Amino acid sequence: MELTAENYYDNATSFDYMSTSLYKDFRKCEAFALAKLNGEYMPVMDPTALLVGNYVHSYFESEASHSAFIEKNKDAMMTKSGALRAPYKVGDNMIKCLEADQVFNNLYSVGEKEVIV
Incomplete structure (x- = not known):
């Protein structure tokens, strides 16, 4: 397989x-x-932590991947008024921290992104 x-x-x-x-x-x-x-x-599991992790990963994979992830999971991610739920706001903060981290950027800039191994 x-x-x-x-x-x-x-x-x-x-x-x-x-x-x-x-x-x-x-x-x-x-x-x-x-x-x-x-x-x-x-x-019985709450999938929120997994979804937030995938939200962050998809951001760094590609803009297309991130947009597709948001579209696929918007019901779980958004409130009825269309605002981002709190756990995903934390995900946005994670993204900002990683983008600002020079060590992360040096390590992450080489090689293929988000590949299945």
């Missing part, structure tokens, strides 16, 4: 590629990790 942006978060992909999160789940409790993998148990 080839790992792609479309299947990156799928449970089926985890059978071929073990993520750090899955490895940590197995270290904690093998039965729990296997139940998650098989779709027998799905813990």
Whole structure:
């Protein structure tokens, strides 16, 4: 199976590629990790932290990627009045900090951005 942006978060992909999160789940409790993998148990999770992280990542990937991410997730990101929700404002602050950080910019300026490895 080839790992792609479309299947990156799928449970089926985890059978071929073990993520750090899955490895940590197995270290904690093998039965729990296997139940998650098989779709027998799905813990209730708030996806906000993951979405904010992806919001920041998409910004540095490309303008097109960031715009596509916002369009795809605007219901989760925006209030009814169209304002950005607080966690994403924190994401904007993260972006500003990273843009101003010379070490980050020196390290991040080389190589391909946001590639699946």
